Amino acid sequence: MIDGVILAGGYSSRLKKNKMTLIFNDLPIICNVIEAMKQYCDKIIVVTGHYHDEIERVVKKYEVVNVVRNTNYNLGMFSSVKAGVKDINNDFFLTPGDYPLIKASTYKKLLDSKGMIRVPIYNGRKGHPILISKELIDPLLKEPVESNLKVFRDRYKVNYIEVDDKGVLIDVDTMEDYLTIKGIKKGMISSGDI
Numbered sequence: 487m488i489d490g491v492i493l494a495g496g497y498s499s500r501l502k503k504n505k506m507t508l509i510f511n512d513l514p515i516i517c518n519v520i521e522a523m524k525q526y527c528d529k530i531i532v533v534t535g536h537y538h539d540e541i542e543r544v545v546k547k548y549e550v551v552n553v554v555r556n557t558n559y560n561l562g563m564f565s566s567v568k569a570g571v572k573d574i575n576n577d578f579f580l581t582p583g584d585y586p587l588i589k590a591s592t593y594k595k596l597l598d599s600k601g602m603i604r605v606p607i608y609n610g611r612k613g614h615p616i617l618i619s620k621e622l623i624d625p626l627l628k629e630p631v632e633s634n635l636k637v638f639r640d641r642y643k644v645n646y647i648e649v650d651d652k653g654v655l656i657d658v659d660t661m662e663d664y665l666t667i668k669g670i671k672k673g674m675i676s677s678g679d680i
Contacts (some may be wrong), residue, residue, distance in 0.1 A: 487528050487576045487577075488526055488527050488528065488576055488577050488579065488597065489527055489528065489530070489531070489574050489575075489576045489577070489578040489579070490523045490524075490526075490527040490529070490530040490531065490578060490579045490581075491531045491533065491567070491574065491578055491579070491580045491581075491617075492516065492519055492520065492523070492530060492531070492532045492533065492570075492581060492582070492583045493495060493533050493563060493566045493567065493568035493570065493580070493582045493583055494506045494516055494532055494533060494534055494537070494541050494566075494582075495533050495534055495535025495556045495559035495563070495565075495574055495579070496535065496536060496559065496563065496566075497536045497564065498536075498537070498676060500659045500660050501658070501659065501660055501661055501664070502661075503504065504537040504539075504540050504541070505584055505658050505659075505664065505667040506537065506541050506544075506583050506584065506619055507537070507540050507541065507544055508595055508658070508664055510586050510664075510667060510668060511586070514544045515583065515584060515586045515658060516532070516541060516544065516545060516583040516586075516680070517545065518586035518587075519581060519583050519584075519585060519588065520532075520545065520550075520551060520627075521561070521591065521615075521676055522588050522590045522593065523579060523581070523593060523615070524548065524550050525590045525593065526579075526590070526593045526594065526652075527550065527551070527579065527610060528576075529532075529552065529574075529576075530548070530550050530551045530552070530571045531551075531552050531553075531554050531555050531573060531574065531585070532545050532551055532552070532553050532554070533554050533555075533566040533567075533569050533570040534553055534554070534555050534556065534559075535555070535556045535557075535559025535560075535566060536559055538553075538555050539543070540631055540661075541553070541554055541583075550668065551657075552573070554570055555569075556569035556570075557591075558568060561631055562631075562634075563582075563634070563635070564629075564631060564632075564634050564635060565631050565667065567626070567635055568626070568627060568629070568631065568637065571626055571627060572627060574620070574623060575620065575623075576620050577595070577617065577618065577619050577620050578614060578617070578620070579593060579615040579616070579617055579618075580614075580616045580617075580618060580635075581615035582612040582614060582680070584658040584659070585613075585614050585615075585653065585654070585655045585656065585657050586653075586658070586667065587651075587652070587653030587656050587667060587670065588615060588651065588653045589651045589653055591649075591651065591653045592606055592649050592653070592654060593615065593645055595649055596615070596617040596647055597617070597651075598663070599645060599647050600645060601617075601619075601630070601643065601644065601645030602618070602619040602621065602622060602642050602643060602644075602645075603616065603617070603619070603622070603639055603642050603643070603644045603645065604616065604617040604644075604645045604647055605617075605644055605645070605646050605647065606646075606647050606648075606649040606651065606654040607640070607646045607647065607648055607649070607654075608648075608649055608650075608651060608652050608654050608655055609652075611655055612646070613649075613653075613654025613655045613658075614654055616639070622642065624659055624668045625636060625638075635672060642666055655667035
């Protein structure tokens with residue numbers, strides 16, 4: 487059994503509108519993330535915050551998805567990590583909801599590898615999703631909310647997994663990012679795209 491946590495609690499402040507619901511590949515961006523992840527996950531927690539109602543509306547069609555509202559989203563992304571993980575009992579994938587180009591094969595490659603924390607890398611750069619062992623749930627929940635995922639991750643031995651997936655590096659923070667990915671056909675990213 488494997489679970490998933492998708493972080494979607496932020497303000498999308500650089501884009502100035504809810505980036506999770508922008509359309510990519512005929513689906514809201516967050517639904518692209520769900521589509522790839524759900525092939526391997528029995529349960530996916532989508533953590534909302536600022537745009538709770540809009541995001542809940544677009545993800546409710548997925549039976550595998552449970553929506554958790556992070557009422558402390560103003561405290562930053564790590565508060566959403568903690569909100570999502572509190573209902574998890576299994577090893578789990580963790581990714582922000584604005585990485586719509588991650589291939590399903592990347593999830594499989596991480597699953598087929600070993601380690602308490604597994605991080606995909608493409609051309610030496612770390613990306614998402616991260617696979618975290620259930621043994622680390624309790625320490626993660628005890629981590630101060632002022633901390634962050636990188637600080638937590640670096641306390642443990644991390645297995646970096648080389649993947650053939652530039653999508654592990656591509657998120658949508660600005661309108662320029664969005665227009666760039668709209669010009670990319672999923673799974674067919676050229677080297678000049680990032």
